[in-house]
Amino acid sequence: MKKSWDLNWNKFYKSTKGNQYPEPSIIRFIAENYYQVKDRSHIKILELGYGTGGHQWYFNREGFDTYGIDISSRAINMAKARLKKEGLQSHLCVRDFISLPYKDESMDAVIDTTSIQHNSLEAIREIIKEIYRVLKKGGKFFGMLIAEHKDLSDSRFKTHFFKKKEIRALFSKFKNVKIDNLHYSEENGEKYIKFWIVETQKLQTENYL
Numbered sequence: 001m002k003k004s005w006d007l008n009w010n011k012f013y014k015s016t017k018g019n020q021y022p023e024p025s026i027i028r029f030i031a032e033n034y035y036q037v038k039d040r041s042h043i044k045i046l047e048l049g050y051g052t053g054g055h056q057w058y059f060n061r062e063g064f065d066t067y068g069i070d071i072s073s074r075a076i077n078m079a080k081a082r083l084k085k086e087g088l089q090s091h092l093c094v095r096d097f098i099s100l101p102y103k104d105e106s107m108d109a110v111i112d113t114t115s116i117q118h119n120s121l122e123a124i125r126e127i128i129k130e131i132y133r134v135l136k137k138g139g140k141f142f143g144m145l146i147a148e149h150k151d152l153s154d155s156r157f158k159t160h161f162f163k164k165k166e167i168r169a170l171f172s173k174f175k176n177v178k179i180d181n182l183h184y185s186e187e188n189g190e191k192y193i194k195f196w197i198v199e200t201q202k203l204q205t206e207n208y209l
Contacts (some may be wrong), residue, residue, distance in 0.1 A: 002135045005130065011093040020055075022054055022055045023055075023113055025142075029199065030045075030109075033109070034064070040065075041063060041065055042065070043065060043109070044064075044065045045064050045106045045107070045108065045109045045111060046066075046102065046107045046109070047110075047112075047113075048068075048112045048115050048116060048131075049069075049070055049071075049097075049113065049116075050070050050079055051070065051075050052079055052082065052097060053078065053079030053080070054081075056083060057082060057083060057086070058142070067090065067091040067102070067107070068091070068093070069092075069100065069101075070094060071094065073094050075094075097115070097116065097123075097127045097130065098115040098126050098130070099130065100133070100134050101131045102134045102167045103134070106134055106136070107135050107136060107139055108135065108136055108139050108140070109139060110135060110140075111141075111142050111143075112142070114146060117162070118157045118160075119160065122156070124170065132174070137203070138201060138202060139196075139201065140199065140202075141171075141201070142197075142199055143196075144196070145162045145167065145198060146159060146160075146193060146195055147163075147194040148193075159165045167196060167198060171200050173203070174203070175200065176199075176201050177199075178198070179196055180196070180197040181194055181197060182194070
């Protein structure tokens with residue numbers, strides 16, 4: 001299955017340059033939580049599904065210690081080429097999210113921008129456990145999870161559409177779960193897509209069972 005996913009995403013990145021710049025909601029999250037840190041190189045940020053590196057480019061330029069994981073081997077080449085062009089560097093790897101190759105409590109923040117949703121619900125549960133595992137105590141998660149759409153979601157990939165109640169259940173081991181939404185539309189609203197914006201934090205003492 002990993003190989004077929006890789007091929008599908010490689011075809012996708014062959015036909016598009018992907019996101020070249022960060023989502024404004026990502027910038028807001030990072031600014032609110034980490035801009036006040038004096039030495040940003042001590043802040044480790046992991047992105048699930050870095051694509052062609054738009055967010056990695058932003059994290060690097062802002063001085064953070066950045067990590068990324070993506071299923072596409074083509075994506076990593078595109079992301080590394082972009083970073084190298086500007087003298088930037090990130091710790092990037094190619095694999096799925098079910099078993100993250102990072103130590104327990106090693107990340108200050110984990111970012112997901114519409115990547116977790118391209119998995120089965122069973123896999124999503126395991127991915128969220130992995131996110132909790134690699135986050136430091138008090139570490140934070142930011143996610144964009146699809147809610148609904150009309151003609152603006154790519155049908156080539158498996159996509160799980162989330163309900164608000166479901167999100168609260170999935171992140172029940174976290175604290176301070178905030179759920180907002182982001183709505184894009186085109187052609188006078190004839191086409192649209194809605195995402196849940198999820199921000200939450202790992203507990204300071206309890207382990208994920």
